[in-house]
Amino acid sequence: MEHIRKLGYRRLGLLIGVLALLMIPLGITNPYFMYVINLILIYILLVLGLDLLVGYTGQVSIGHGAFFGIGAYIAAIFSTKLGLSFWLTLPIAILATAIIGFIIGFIGLKLIEEYLVMATLAFGTIIWLVFLNWTDVTGGPMGIALIPPPPEMNFGLFTLSFTQYADYYPLLLFFVIVAIIITKLLINSGFGRSCTAIRDDELAAQSMGIPVFRTKVIMFTISASYCGAAGTLYAHFIHVVSPETFNFTMSVTILTMVMIGGQGSIIGAVLGASLLTIFSEALRAAPELRMLIYGLLIVIMMMFFPRGIMGIISFYRKLIEKRALLKKLKGGKATVDVKKEGLGYE
Amino acid sequence: MNKKNLTDTAILTVAGLSKSFGGVKAVNDLSFSVKKNHIHAIIGPNGAGKSTLFNLITGIIPPDEGEVRFFTTDITSLRSDQIAKHGVSRTFQNIRLFPDMTVFETVLIGTYLLTGAKLAPALLRTKAFRENERVAKQRVEEILKFVGLWDVRDEYAAQLSYGNQRRVEIARALATQPQLLLLDEPTAGMNPKETKELMDLFTAVNNEGITILIIAHDMNLVNTLSDHITVINFGEKLVEGTADVIQKHPAVIEAYMGKVKVDA
Numbered sequence: 225m226e227h228i229r230k231l232g233y234r235r236l237g238l239l240i241g242v243l244a245l246l247m248i249p250l251g252i253t254n255p256y257f258m259y260v261i262n263l264i265l266i267y268i269l270l271v272l273g274l275d276l277l278v279g280y281t282g283q284v285s286i287g288h289g290a291f292f293g294i295g296a297y298i299a300a301i302f303s304t305k306l307g308l309s310f311w312l313t314l315p316i317a318i319l320a321t322a323i324i325g326f327i328i329g330f331i332g333l334k335l336i337e338e339y340l341v342m343a344t345l346a347f348g349t350i351i352w353l354v355f356l357n358w359t360d361v362t363g364g365p366m367g368i369a370l371i372p373p374p375p376e377m378n379f380g381l382f383t384l385s386f387t388q389y390a391d392y393y394p395l396l397l398f399f400v401i402v403a404i405i406i407t408k409l410l411i412n413s414g415f416g417r418s419c420t421a422i423r424d425d426e427l428a429a430q431s432m433g434i435p436v437f438r439t440k441v442i443m444f445t446i447s448a449s450y451c452g453a454a455g456t457l458y459a460h461f462i463h464v465v466s467p468e469t470f471n472f473t474m475s476v477t478i479l480t481m482v483m484i485g486g487q488g489s490i491i492g493a494v495l496g497a498s499l500l501t502i503f504s505e506a507l508r509a510a511p512e513l514r515m516l517i518y519g520l521l522i523v524i525m526m527m528f529f530p531r532g533i534m535g536i537i538s539f540y541r542k543l544i545e546k547r548a549l550l551k552k553l554k555g556g557k558a559t560v561d562v563k564k565e566g567l568g569y570e
Numbered sequence: 571m572n573k574k575n576l577t578d579t580a581i582l583t584v585a586g587l588s589k590s591f592g593g594v595k596a597v598n599d600l601s602f603s604v605k606k607n608h609i610h611a612i613i614g615p616n617g618a619g620k621s622t623l624f625n626l627i628t629g630i631i632p633p634d635e636g637e638v639r640f641f642t643t644d645i646t647s648l649r650s651d652q653i654a655k656h657g658v659s660r661t662f663q664n665i666r667l668f669p670d671m672t673v674f675e676t677v678l679i680g681t682y683l684l685t686g687a688k689l690a691p692a693l694l695r696t697k698a699f700r701e702n703e704r705v706a707k708q709r710v711e712e713i714l715k716f717v718g719l720w721d722v723r724d725e726y727a728a729q730l731s732y733g734n735q736r737r738v739e740i741a742r743a744l745a746t747q748p749q750l751l752l753l754d755e756p757t758a759g760m761n762p763k764e765t766k767e768l769m770d771l772f773t774a775v776n777n778e779g780i781t782i783l784i785i786a787h788d789m790n791l792v793n794t795l796s797d798h799i800t801v802i803n804f805g806e807k808l809v810e811g812t813a814d815v816i817q818k819h820p821a822v823i824e825a826y827m828g829k830v831k832v833d834a
Contacts, residue, residue, distance in 0.1 A: 406693065413692035413699070414685035414706075421679045424668035431628060431662075433654035433683040433746055442689070 245397060249390040258389035260505050265396035266458050267497035271481045272403050272490070273450025278479070279487030280411055281443045282423030283333065286475045287344030290351035291321045291448040293470025295455020297355060300368040300465045310374035310460045317456040318449045325448025329441040348475050355467035367466025371459050392461050399457060403450060404490055410446070419443055420488070451478075473515060477504070480518045483525050486534025495533050576797060580641070581606040581750050581781050582627070582658075587636035589619075589626055589805075596622040598805040600636070604750070604798075609772065609782045611796035613789075613816075615825060619805035620785045621663055624754050627783075628660050629653045640750070655683055659748035661739040663755050663785075667727045673738055674723040677713060680745025681706035710745060717741045717771060733764035740771065744780075751775065753784040757791060769795060793817070801825070 252258055274288050298320050299313040308316070332343040355362045362368065373386035374395065384391045410416050418439050421429035430436045459465050477500065485496020500518075507514045529535050580603040589597045596619045604610045612620050625631045627638055629650040638646045640656050648656075659680075668676055685706045691699035714720040717737045722730060727738045736756055743751055753772070757765045769791055776782050786792050792799060793813040801808040801816060803825045809816060816822055 409693050409695065410689075413687070414682055414702075415687035415689060415692055417675070417679055418682055418687050420670070421668055421682075424670055425666050427630065427650075428662070428666040428668065428742075429679070430650045431630075431654060431660055432680050432742065433651050434679075434687075435649070435651045439687065 242401070246394065249393050252390075255389050258393065260501065262389055262392050262396055262461060263505075264498050264501045265393075265400050266454050266461065267478070267481060267501050268400050268494055269403050269454035269457070270451055270478045271485065271493040271497045272400075272407055273447045273454065274478050275482050275485075275487060275489075275493050276407065276410070276419075276450070277443055277447040278482050279489065279492075280416065280423065281419040281440060283440055283444070284337075284341050284479070285332075285344040285444075285447075286341055286472070286479055287328070287346075287348030287351075288447070288451050288478055289470050289472065289474030289476075290348040291325060291451035292455045292458070292474060292478075293351060293355060293465075293467075294324060295321050295452030296459040296465045296470065297362055297368070297455075298452070299456040299459035300371050301361065303371055303460070304368055309372075310456070313460075314453065314456045317452045321452025321455070322445050322449040325452075326441065326445040328448070329444030333437060333440045333444060345472070345475075348472060352467055352471045355470060362467070365467060367464060369464045371463045371465070373463070374460055396457060396461070399453065403453075407490060415439070415442070423488075473511075476515070476518060480522055482532075483522055484532055486532030486537075489532070489534040492532050492534035499533075576608060577606045579606045580604065580639075582783065583637075583639040584623075584627065585637045585639070587623070587626055587638065588634045589622055589631065590634055595805050597626060597633070600802065600805065600807055602800045602807060602810060604781060604783050606781055607776070607779060608797040609776050609784065609795050611792045611799045612783065612785045612802060613787070613792055613799060614802040614808070618802045620802065621754055622805075623802070624660065624752055624785065627653075628658060628752065654746055654748075657747070657749035658752065659743035659746045659750070660752035661736070661743055661754060661756060663758070665732075665735050665739055667735060667738060669726075669728050671727060672724050673714065673719055673727045673730070673741075674710060676727045676738055677710045677741045677745050678706065680742040681709060683746050684709070713741050713744050716774070717744070733760055733768070736760070736768065737771070740775075744775065748780060750781045750783065753782060755785050755787065757786065757788055765791065 248261065249258060252261070270288070270292055273291075274285065277283050277285055277288075295317040298317040299310070302308045302313045302316060303310070328344070328347050332340050332347070335343055355367075356365060358364075373392075376386065377384040377395075384394060386392060411419070418429065418434040421432065421434060422436055422439060426436055481496035481500045482493065483496070484500060485494070486492030503517075504514055507517070525532060531538070582604040584603070585601050587597055587600045588595065598619075600619075600623065612623065614620055622631070626633045629645070629648050629652070633646065636646070637644060640653070640658060643656060645653050645656060645658075668679065671679070685702045688699075711720070714723055717740060719734065719737055719741060722734065727735060730738065740751075740753070740756070756772075757768050760768065765788065772782060772784070772795060784792075784796070796813060798810065799813060799816045800810040801819075801822050808821050808825060809819045811819075
């Protein structure tokens with residue numbers, strides 16, 4: 225017990241949570257469900273990446289689907305044409321998307337607000353056209369197929385052979401946890417604080433000595449590389465990449481997830497990715513309807529709940545706290561009253 | 571007033587500074603210098619170009635002509651974050667706080683120049699990083715106690731009273747460890763009590779060896795606090811000197827009251 229107390233209940237809770245998450249594949253036998261869960265994990269990576277930019281730094285991009293695509297295509301090309309394994313394509317993709325992210329950020333972030341949105345939209349579209357038309361390298365509309373799974377991993381007790389969906393789950397979960405830890409470390413540092421300051425008031429931030437442009441570009445670069453990593457995982461998980469996955473719709477989907485979950489919140493990112501992935505899987509038969517509903521959702525969320533689901537939760541939490549406080553105050557008064565009554569009877 | 575050691579070293583020198591917006595000359599060939607450890611007041615009627623002057627000094631807008639020097643360093647063409655790094659900090663006429671931050675978090679932003687934003691130490695949580703964080707938080711604590719906001723440190727800065735919001739802004743500026751503090755109408759809209767409390771705070775800040783350049787309308791404040799006054803009107807320097815000189819100067823009276831008709 226002493227050990228547990230030392231560890232702290234918070235950490236204990238986390239440990240139990242992670243163990244419970246690891247048990248999921250044992251309970252789910254339907255491979256389709258496993259596929260959806262894995263997809264959710266990949267989306268969580270994307271949303272965490274975009275949220276760093278949108279939620280924590282206040283810079284909106286609707287071109288991050290392109291970074292996802294670049295990561296996926298790099299994994300596809302390097303693994304099918306050069307025979308590199310997943311453990312090599314991953315760092316290559318992260319590095320490449322970081323470099324491209326830096327360049328796009330360096331150019332785009334000279335623009336503000338809606339102009340930045342337009343620039344990232346243009347970038348996303350251009351990259352999509354490259355995927356579609358550079359047939360020699362990207363395979364054109366057909367894309368690239370037969371991307372190998374990651375090499376078999378042996379942990380003594382069990383082996384991940386990557387022959388079924390459930391095998392990918394621990395690997396993806398690992399990367400999601402790593403991404404969450406990195407995100408947490410980043411935002412709880414001088415760098416992370418300077419990003420939130422920029423989001424809240426650029427002029428005031430700059431007057432406090434924060435190099436606004438440089439900070440934004442660095443965050444854009446990090447954000448892009450999250451998406452690159454997600455792309456690599458996606459390519460090795462689905463084994464096929466084709467242009468239509470990484471079009472404008474993908475960028476909007478990621479942004480919607482950020483908005484729905486709640487900007488600037490890790491739990492929000494997880495919630496947003498989970499809900500919308502399940503939702504869009506449910507609406508598989510009608511993809512056009514999906515975009516219509518996404519658009520409507522964004523408008524409604526922006527109008528009534530600009531802080532997303534996490535915003536609603538914190539609103540009600542505060543309300544409950546306030547009520548509890550009121551009750552406590554009233555309760556205190558009541559005991560005093562009782563005493564008075566008692567005195568009266570004596 | 572028993573004053574600290576006033577020096578003759580110029581901490582800030584403005585030379586021939588000009589800025590036009592369209593056809594309006596907001597600041598016109600303005601020159602003055604602020605001496606170290608002084609409280610230097612800038613006064614002048616509305617629209618005289620005082621806030622523009624502050625924006626020019628802190629690099630928020632570039633001047634058309636002229637030069638700004640901090641000690642002997644030319645800071646004219648630097649960005650505002652670079653100027654802050656040299657040791658010039660400011661508050662804004664319309665209080666600019668971070669809406670989603672508590673008082674403590676807001677002031678912690680001011681320690682950016684101390685903690686820096688290096689990524690590798692942050693990700694590895696190195697010893698130096700943790701030490702920096704600790705020192706930064708300790709400094710925030712000291713500053714909040716100094717300005718009298720320690721008790722409300724966990725409240726959202728934007729929800730405080732107007733006077734306390736101004737204090738947060740000043741605390742944030744102090745967290746950057748400035749040598750020169752620029753205050754843009756810090757007591758505008760304050761009641762006499764709040765004004766008095768803020769004046770005491772300015773004196774305390776000044777006694778810590780921080781030079782203050784203050785824009786103010788409140789003549790009582792200006793006369794009580796300042797060691798030196800520069801009066802500007804239509805972007806040009808009208809007069810400068812000590813409070814006694816300024817009060818009696820005909821040009822100042824004219825700028826504020828209009829021309830005195832001697833014949834009437």
